[in-house]
Amino acid sequence: MTILSEILKHNEKFVQEQKYIKYETDKYPNKRLVILTCMDARLLELLPDAMNLKNGDAKILRNAGALITEPFGSIMRSILVSIYTLKAKEVMVIGHHDCGMANLAPDEMTKIMMERGISEDTLHTLNASGIELQKWLTGFRNVEESVRKSVSTIKNHPLFPPDTPVHGLVIDPKTGKLDLVVEGYEK
Numbered sequence: 001m002t003i004l005s006e007i008l009k010h011n012e013k014f015v016q017e018q019k020y021i022k023y024e025t026d027k028y029p030n031k032r033l034v035i036l037t038c039m040d041a042r043l044l045e046l047l048p049d050a051m052n053l054k055n056g057d058a059k060i061l062r063n064a065g066a067l068i069t070e071p072f073g074s075i076m077r078s079i080l081v082s083i084y085t086l087k088a089k090e091v092m093v094i095g096h097h098d099c100g101m102a103n104l105a106p107d108e109m110t111k112i113m114m115e116r117g118i119s120e121d122t123l124h125t126l127n128a129s130g131i132e133l134q135k136w137l138t139g140f141r142n143v144e145e146s147v148r149k150s151v152s153t154i155k156n157h158p159l160f161p162p163d164t165p166v167h168g169l170v171i172d173p174k175t176g177k178l179d180l181v182v183e184g185y186e187k
């Protein structure tokens with residue numbers, strides 16, 4: 001059985017048995033929170049549990065490394081949409097230890113791409129057209145530093161409402177322990 005058919009089979013039963021009832025809520029986050037965190041699979045359930053977040057409590061955005069690489073990309077847009085139209089009032093950026101984006105090596109990754117059938121020509125063409133692959137495929141060295149940078153990108157965004165707190169945290173993917181890096185409330 002493929003993973004897809006396994007999921008579809010489970011899903012049919014899930015809906016039939018009305019297991020969705022305990023998740024029912026509306027589109028507004030109950031705790032008025034928008035969280036940017038990493039897509040790491042260890043955080044799938046651990047992060048909400050460790051923060052006492054239930055279905056409907058928060059908007060959770062996930063990408064590789066909890067990074068904002070483009071001030072006008074989809075992550076920043078999602079944060080702004082959460083605040084301006086979905087009633088979120090605070091933002092949390094949550095990086096984690098042992099992240100796959102820490103020390104990501106662009107050269108190593110492009111090497112694997114070529115092994116998987118991407119031609120060197122394609123890489124050259126992209127670089128020539130202004131897409132800086134080296135930069136795009138670079139992660140971060142220090143997770144606290146990276147969280148601080150994302151917090152600052154959000155806080156200093158020209159469309160971000162200045163009265164909205166932005167916090168920065170780092171989570172341990174084993175124990176769920178949170179360490180505060182930036183406290184966003186105005187002193």
Ligand SMILES: [Zn+2]
Nearest residue numbers: 038040099100
């Ligand atoms: Zn990660």
